[in-house]
Amino acid sequence: MRRVLALLALLALPPQAKDAAAEEVVLGLSQDSVNISTDFDGSDILIFGAIKRETALEADPLQVIVTIEGPDLPVTVRRKERVFGIWMNTAKVVVDAAPTFYAIATSAPWREAITDTEDLRHRVSIRRAIRSVGAEVMDSQNFSQALIRIRKDSGSYMLLENAVTLREETLFDTRISMPANLTEGAYATRIFLTRNGRVVSQYATVINVRKVGLERWLYGLSRAEPLLYGLMSIALAIAAGWGASAAFRAVRSS
Amino acid sequence: MQIYLPISEVAVNAFLLLGLGGLVGVLSGMFGVGGGFLLTPLLFFIGIPPSVAVATGANQIVAASFSGLLAHLRRKTVDLRMGTVLLSGGLVGAAIGVWLFNYLKTLGQVDLMVRLCYVLFLGVVGGLMFVESLNALRKARRGAPSKRKKHTWVHALPLKMRFRTSGLYISVIPPVLVGCAVGVLSAIMGVGGGFIMVPAMIYLLGMPTKVVVGTSLFQIIFVAGFTTLLHATTNYTVDVMLAVLLILGGVIGAQFGTAIGTKMKAEQLRILLAGLVLLVCAKIALELLLTPSEVYSLTPGAE
Numbered sequence: 001m002r003r004v005l006a007l008l009a010l011l012a013l014p015p016q017a018k019d020a021a022a023e024e025v026v027l028g029l030s031q032d033s034v035n036i037s038t039d040f041d042g043s044d045i046l047i048f049g050a051i052k053r054e055t056a057l058e059a060d061p062l063q064v065i066v067t068i069e070g071p072d073l074p075v076t077v078r079r080k081e082r083v084f085g086i087w088m089n090t091a092k093v094v095v096d097a098a099p100t101f102y103a104i105a106t107s108a109p110w111r112e113a114i115t116d117t118e119d120l121r122h123r124v125s126i127r128r129a130i131r132s133v134g135a136e137v138m139d140s141q142n143f144s145q146a147l148i149r150i151r152k153d154s155g156s157y158m159l160l161e162n163a164v165t166l167r168e169e170t171l172f173d174t175r176i177s178m179p180a181n182l183t184e185g186a187y188a189t190r191i192f193l194t195r196n197g198r199v200v201s202q203y204a205t206v207i208n209v210r211k212v213g214l215e216r217w218l219y220g221l222s223r224a225e226p227l228l229y230g231l232m233s234i235a236l237a238i239a240a241g242w243g244a245s246a247a248f249r250a251v252r253s254s
Numbered sequence: 255m256q257i258y259l260p261i262s263e264v265a266v267n268a269f270l271l272l273g274l275g276g277l278v279g280v281l282s283g284m285f286g287v288g289g290g291f292l293l294t295p296l297l298f299f300i301g302i303p304p305s306v307a308v309a310t311g312a313n314q315i316v317a318a319s320f321s322g323l324l325a326h327l328r329r330k331t332v333d334l335r336m337g338t339v340l341l342s343g344g345l346v347g348a349a350i351g352v353w354l355f356n357y358l359k360t361l362g363q364v365d366l367m368v369r370l371c372y373v374l375f376l377g378v379v380g381g382l383m384f385v386e387s388l389n390a391l392r393k394a395r396r397g398a399p400s401k402r403k404k405h406t407w408v409h410a411l412p413l414k415m416r417f418r419t420s421g422l423y424i425s426v427i428p429p430v431l432v433g434c435a436v437g438v439l440s441a442i443m444g445v446g447g448g449f450i451m452v453p454a455m456i457y458l459l460g461m462p463t464k465v466v467v468g469t470s471l472f473q474i475i476f477v478a479g480f481t482t483l484l485h486a487t488t489n490y491t492v493d494v495m496l497a498v499l500l501i502l503g504g505v506i507g508a509q510f511g512t513a514i515g516t517k518m519k520a521e522q523l524r525i526l527l528a529g530l531v532l533l534v535c536a537k538i539a540l541e542l543l544l545t546p547s548e549v550y551s552l553t554p555g556a557e
Binding site: 181 | 260261263265313314316317319320322323324325328365479483485486487494495497498502505509543544545546548549551552553554
């Protein structure tokens with residue numbers, strides 16, 4: 001019920017000054033920020049919206065693609081090989097920027113939703129979102145594929161085909177589960193509307209992911225005052241050791 | 255109950271961490287080892303980033319060892335004098351070890367080196383200890399007094415010092431060297447070094463087993479504390495939240511471990527520790543030899 005109310009509120013908003021696209025996205029989010037607290041165990045984000053159009057409905061079916069992209073960070077991909085019977089790292093590729101999280105939800109199978117040309121132009125698919133320049137090995141393709149494979153297995157990258165529900169080419173909604181191991185930062189959220197695989201309209205917003213409370217304080221302290229933080233850790237360890245020893249003796253003597 | 259760890263940036267079950275800490279704590283109290291050689295690989299296994307696991311493991315070792323040390327102090331089974339001599343060598347060794355670690359890092363094979371170190375030292379130490387304690391156990395059963403060699407080259411060195419608690423009158427050079435060697439290894443392998451220290455004290459220095467455990471714990475506290483500080487200030491990888499949970503389990507476990515340890519025969523203790531060391535050694539060796547399911551691995555950042 002609340003979802004519907006929020007949606008109605010959004011629909012009532014005045015039209016924004018945008019390029020003269022025939023169809024525009026009006027978007028809602030169940031939350032525009034994710035707070036990482038002590039009991040944080042992942043978060044479900046509900047993305048919903050409506051398509052506002054000035055013209056009559058076209059014959060070709062409309063498709064919706066939703067992407068959420070975490071902060072880009074460099075990552076080193078290493079490959080092991082057997083040397084003298086022992087598996088050791090022999091080759092590496094430094095990927096300059098790979099999103100720490102990337103989720104794509106579409107309203108149709110990927111092939112129908114967008115063409116390769118449009119994917120290249122708008123950087124929609126996972127492999128387009130990874131940037132790697134100056135690779136030192138011949139088969140650097142294998143390394144970026146491995147990066148995608150490992151991150152897909154751990155749930156950091158996901159392609160959810162047919163996960164966007166589209167009603168009468170006007171209302172759409174999807175739910176994306178974000179895992180617990182999120183990196184802090186701005187998560188770019190994009191919506192693409194496509195017809196025949198061509199992007200006809202797009203919309204972008206940001207979901208902020210940040211640590212709060214105790215998590216924020218500890219993280220900040222460890223970066224700003226590392227010596228103090230280290231001493232605090234040791235003091236805590238000593239106190240706990242002494243406390244347990246004293247408690248154990250009290251229990252046994254009674 | 256899931257709990258989010260601020261430095262590791264993962265959510266882990268809190269009771270799992272308490273249990274892990276408790277298990278390692280029991281071993282720590284029983285054998286006088288910090289348990290780092292066991293805890294660090296276990297933390298990798300549940301998905302803690304390796305750098306955080308090594309640093310936080312060191313912090314947990316401080317707590318467990320301190321709890322165990324207090325129990326041993328009450329029983330007067332700590333040779334403080336010997337501990338201080340070992341420690342002076344240990345801190346020098348740790349500093350050398352950190353330098354060596356960074357040097358290996360520039361060569362790009364630090365992970366392999368650490369694993370090979372584990373296999374080599376765990377294998378040799380575990381094997382020697384296993385054989386020796388089996389022999390001792392057999393002798394004890396036959397009723398013959400288990401006699402240790404009274405005079406070795408160790409006793410011919412200068413700078414002699416009397417260690418009353420251990421009942422020794424030996425040169426300070428071997429303990430300082432032992433401490434130093436253990437310090438180097440513990441900095442490279444990210445452990446307190448108890449599993450090397452304990453056998454070294456028994457077989458090289460000829461200390462009585464009862465005193466060895468407490469003295470080892472005394473020494474480990476400082477080496478592990480030093481390592482914690484070093485990691486906190488250079489790599490920012492000590493996770494207090496993770497440490498607190500491990501510590502809570504660990505300190506309680508250590509008390510039980512100490513109680514169990516005093517009820518067992520020295521030879522039995524040693525044979526159990528040897529078995530455990532060999533088990534961990536075999537696991538790491540298999541990882542190096544068997545074909546991994548994924549030959550690619552990811553490390554955050556550009557190195």
